Each structure stands twice: as C-alpha cells, then as structure tokens.
Amino acid sequence: MKSKPTSFDIAFRAGVSQSTVSRALRNSPLVNEETRLKVQAIARELNYKVDKNASNLRSQQSSTLALLLFEDPTNDDSLINPFFLSMLGSITKACSDKGYDLLVSFQQMNDDWHAEFEDSNKADGIILLGYGDFVDYEEKLIQLIEQDTRFVRWGAEVESLPIVSIGCDNFHGGYQLTEHVIMNGRKHFAFLGEASSHAPEFFDRYKGHCKALTDNQLSVNQACQIDAISTEDSGYKAALALIESGEPFDAIFGASDLIAIGAMRALQDNGYQVPEQVAVIGFDDIPMASFTFPSLTTAKQNTKLAGELLVDSLIKLIQGEPVKTTLMPTNLIVRKSCGS
Amino acid sequence: MKSKPTSFDIAFRAGVSQSTVSRALRNSPLVNEETRLKVQAIARELNYKVDKNASNLRSQQSSTLALLLFEDPTNDDSLINPFFLSMLGSITKACSDKGYDLLVSFQQMNDDWHAEFEDSNKADGIILLGYGDFVDYEEKLIQLIEQDTRFVRWGAEVESLPIVSIGCDNFHGGYQLTEHVIMNGRKHFAFLGEASSHAPEFFDRYKGHCKALTDNQLSVNQACQIDAISTEDSGYKAALALIESGEPFDAIFGASDLIAIGAMRALQDNGYQVPEQVAVIGFDDIPMASFTFPSLTTAKQNTKLAGELLVDSLIKLIQGEPVKTTLMPTNLIVRKSCGS
C-alpha cells in the first residue's frame, strides 16, 4: 500500500504553500481562480483526499451523525423490527443528502451507555431510535441532557424533559383506526400491546382507541387490553391469552403491525375467520403488511419524512438553531383485515 | 456546552504526565496498577472520552468500517431492497461485536465514486453491497484495486480480479429449487431475471436452473427467460410479458423474491391460480416471503452469517491476513407457492 499523499505533496507540486492548498481545496474565495484550478487538478491527479481525522481534529467538528438503534433485549436477536429498518434506510438517505456521514450502532438497552459517539468527537450529534422500557430509557435521556449531548429521538413527546422528539400522532392514528372499524359495525374491541408509561407510543394509541370507543357510545373492556411488545411472537401469545380469557371480541387492535400479524396467525390457528369473525388492525405499515392474508389495515407512519425530519432537526440543533418537537400525521391504510 | 476535558486535564488532576494518562487509559502494561486505577477513576469522574479524531490521526487507523450500499438507479428511490436491509442489520451487529464502528452510505452507481471513505482515513476498509449493472461496476472495482483500497464485496466470485467476494452458492440454489419443482411434476419453466454477465448472481441461478432441467431431461425454452431487475414492479412486468408471449409455462422461477412476488401478483391479476396452474419460486427469503399468498418457496440466503463473514473477512484483510472468497450454501425453504 503506497502512502497517501498529503497537502504538502500537492503544495510542492503546485509550487504554492500548504495553506493555499488547503484553501483551494475548500473553494475558499480567498484564493486566486487560476491557483485554485491548478491545485485541484493536481489533487485529482494524485487522487488526494483530505484526511478527515486531521481536518475534524483541527476544526472540531465531524460532519458525522450517529444513529443509535436500541432493541428490546427480550427480542430474539436475529431480527430487527422492520419498521426501524425502514427508518434506517430513510435516515441514511437524508444524511447523504445533507452531506453528513452516518455512523450506525445497535445497542442493547442494558449496555453501559454513555453517548460515546459525541463525547469522543466521532459524531456531531445523535439520533435515537427505539428503546425497551421507557422508564429505564428516561434515565439515560436525563444523562444525555446533563452532558449537553446534542440529540433528537424518534417517539412520543416527553413533556417533562427538554428533548426534541419527532414522532407520529399516535393518539389520532389510534382514534382513526378504531373509528373506521366501529363504522364497520364492530363493538367488542381488544387492544394488544402495553398501554402504560413504560411504552408511551403504544399508550397514546390506546388512549386514542379508547376515546373513539367512548365517543361512539361503546365501552372499554379493561380485560381486553393485553400487554405485548412489538414482535410477532408476542402478538401471537397475547391473542392466545385473549382467546383463553373467554372475553367476547369481534375486533383486535394490535399496537404495531408485528403484533397484529402475530395475532392474526393465532386467530387463524384457532379457527377464527379474519375479518369475518374478527377484524384486525395494526400500526406502522411495515412492508409485509400488504402481503399478509388478509392484508392488514393499519396506520402508516411515513418513514421517509420521519428520517428527513430527524436529520434536519439534529443538524439545526448542532448549528444552534431552535428546533421544536414535531408530531407527524399518520395515514389510515384500509386493506382487507378489517372487513371493508 | 462546557468544553470537553482532554488528557491534560486528567494528567493535571492525577498528578502524572499526559503520556501516562494515555497509557493508563489504554491499559498499557507499562503503567503501574495503582496509577492506572487512579487515572481511570478521574477519567470516569470527568466523563472523559478519548478524542477519536486525534487518536486516529496519530495512530493512522480508525477502527471504523464503511458500508457502501449501491442501489440500482432505475429503482424507485423510496424503497430499499429488503434483502439488503437485512444484510445491513447483520453487518451492523457483526461490527459492534468486533469493536468496529460502521459508517453507512447509500450510493448511486452513477455517482462519482472514489471510495472516499478509506482514502480520507475515515474507515479502515469498505464493504460493498449491491450494484446496478455488473459491467459498469467492474470498472469501479478495478479502480479500487489500483488504489489499494481494502474491501470485500457481497456477490458472486469475480474470477478475473483479485477480489474477496462473499456470496451464496447461487448455482446450487437455483439447481435445488428447480429440481424441487420438477419433482412436483412441472415441465415448462420460465425464468424472470437478467441472465447475463451484467448480473452474475442471477446468471448463476439461471445456470443452476438450466442444469437441473437438462439433468431431468427437460428442455430450456430460451423464449421464457425474460429480463427483470430485483423489484416487484419489474417482476410484475416481466410476468406480463411472459403471459403475452403466448409461450406455455407451468412454473416461474423469479431470480429474486421481489421478482417472484411481482410475478405472482401479475399471474393472479390475470386469472392464473398459484400454485395450481403455475408454481412460483423466488430467491433470498426476505421477511415478506412467508406472508405472501400463497407463501413463497425460495432459497434462503443466510444474512446473519453473511454479515459476519463480510466483517470478519474485511478485518482480516485490514490486518494483513490472507482471506479467501467464500461461497455459502443456500437453504431450500418449501412453502405453498410451488404446490407441495
């Protein structure tokens, strides 16, 4: 491996000083057009690239963002939630559009977790995606704030903390989905997913769901809210528990598509017809939602826009501009699983 | 934002020299146990983190790998091939297991493409995933070799170049799938996907497919090989073209799951029963393959193992150890779309 050329090599060949090379390569207006062109030509010829470690060290910024993806440690380690995978895709694209590099890391929530990336100057800021239990997570967030780390997160607004969150309007999404199914004549709903402060997004969906019920003179059956995390397996088990409970139901709201898909399978394995006997709805609109049988009615979270908003917000934060928590609307996607 | 502590701050507080701090933090055996503990305690207290830009600059290595994901520019820009998304997930995990950071970048093949990452010392090596047309891509690979860039790629072996490729045994996978469908009594196959040196992986699958046909005394109908790129849409159109061609067929081999899924939809939209009239098989085993109706018989590429192999191989390459091109076996996953 031949050693890489430095700005001094360029300077020598161009017959100018190294400072001028540095300026020319960054298109500084301070440098003469002719000089600039000559320097750039030589740089291209030698296949010279600025050493990012040196320039970052000197200028104290890295043009790099870090994405920390937390997975629920209880989840089987081979699979990543497809919703997060879509987010990852859109964040990656948004970063390259903005000229930032993206450092990606998977974390377990139980890891010793100190926002290494920003502290070690590898990234200018951090995007947080996912978490296990929100109550545990919140402590970490407080640490980040104390360390003055610049970060944005995907999720529901955290009213108690000065944090920039980008998320969907889970309440309204839950309301809209439920209302749609009510219009189709269903009366006895079950909700599969944790509905507590440990999972604020699910909780908001549940609150919207309940509001739609009471607005339509239907009652909420507490016994039909069964905890589940966002995996197919967990949805399957929750639906099984629902069936065994003996409670009557003609509609299931899965707090996420994965839960809904698992629930649908549990229903079918136990002889229930979907949607004839039981309507099923999910949340997220992951790619496979359109391929299930029957295809899944759900609330679409726009991952493309979400990725762009996360990246834009973080860059503004880094540049010291004010940034606000944003709530994006969801789209009701009507397919076959709810009987209309 | 309070300014970050440096190794000099630690040195001052610990009453030792900055060199000693540097050694202590990297657990150098040269430093006294007691000194080391004291230094580390102070570092923790001040929440000190080594500045990566400085240490990388000095030590000339970054403990960072770059993943370049190329997408077919003809593809709709909102979607990333789910197969690559799985690979991305497993590569990310493999990197963190090995203590490397991962820089992720999406590229368009038509971009000015110079392996910036390694040249600018941001990454020690590069993983290449995907490409548009192999013939164009090959030129880029030659450039990389000329620049002595350390990289590994996902894909079929390139015999003509000294490149480390990690890929699946596409030939055998294609053979096995085809043989399975032949055993179920199908005789007239169509192959949807480009089968030429522009797409070596698809070509290998096609060759395995053809070999299985001739080994079983069936003939290959050239008119039934129709080009398609790895998208649902392209598969849909290719199947339409097949239908319009008037050629007889009772089985379709989609060169990827996405193609097969598109083809299945085209068949169903045109009144064909899958698998009763036409058996359909795919390749990859992307997550949605098990959710299609009917569920898709396919050859599974083990993305978890693939990610680990890519990362391990690249790290060995960086460390100057010999690395060989590896072919991983595929797994035949029999589901409902092939009628057995």
Add this chain to the structure above:
DNA sequence: CTGAAAGCGCTTACAG
C-alpha cells in the same frame, strides 16, 4: 491573494 506559524488532542519512540 499568499505564506509562515500555531495548534487541534492524541500516541509513541526515546531517554531515563
């Protein structure tokens, strides 16, 4: 518009 010089925060010979 250009150059000489300082310095970003580390790691690593070198000397003791």
Add this chain to the structure above:
DNA sequence: CTGAAAGCGCTTACAG
C-alpha cells in the same frame, strides 16, 4: 514504570 518531546495532517488566525 514515567516524562519530555515529536509529530500525525490538517485549518485558521496573523501578517504581509
């Protein structure tokens, strides 16, 4: 085992 010093390759005041 420890410290003083050099230097990684840039960017950026400062002076002209």
